Amino acid sequence: MLALLLWFMTINLGAELHLSLSNIxxxxxxxxxxxYDNESDFLNPDKIRDKKIxxxxxxxxxxxxxxxxxxxxxxISCF
Numbered sequence: 150m151l152a153l154l155l156w157f158m159t160i161n162l163g164a165e166l167h168l169s170l171s172n173i174x175x176x177x178x179x180x181x182x183x184x185y186d187n188e189s190d191f192l193n194p195d196k197i198r199d200k201k202i203x204x205x206x207x208x209x210x211x212x213x214x215x216x217x218x219x220x221x222x223x224x225i226s227c228f
Contacts, residue, residue: 166215166223173211179204182227184215191224198223 170180183200190196199215 163217164220166218168213168215168225168227169210170213170227171210173205173208176205176208180211180227182213182225184218185224185226187222188224192226 166184168182170182173180179202181200181202183197185191185193185196186198199218201213201215203211203213205211
C-alpha cells in the first residue's frame, strides 16, 4: 500500500527544468529568473509560472533547477 501511495505521489511531482547561467563576472548582487508557460506570456508579470531570486555564489557558471513543472516548453527571462 505504501509503495502504491509513493508511486501516485511521484506521478504528480512534474518535471524539472535545469538552467545554466554562464559568463558571471562579479560575486556581487542577485540574479532574478522568471519562467513563463509560453512565448506569448513572456515578460508579463501576471503570467509568471515560477521565479527565483538567487545570490551570485560563484564566478563563471551557476546551475539552477525549477521543480514540479508540467512537461513542456517555457520562456525564461533573467537579469
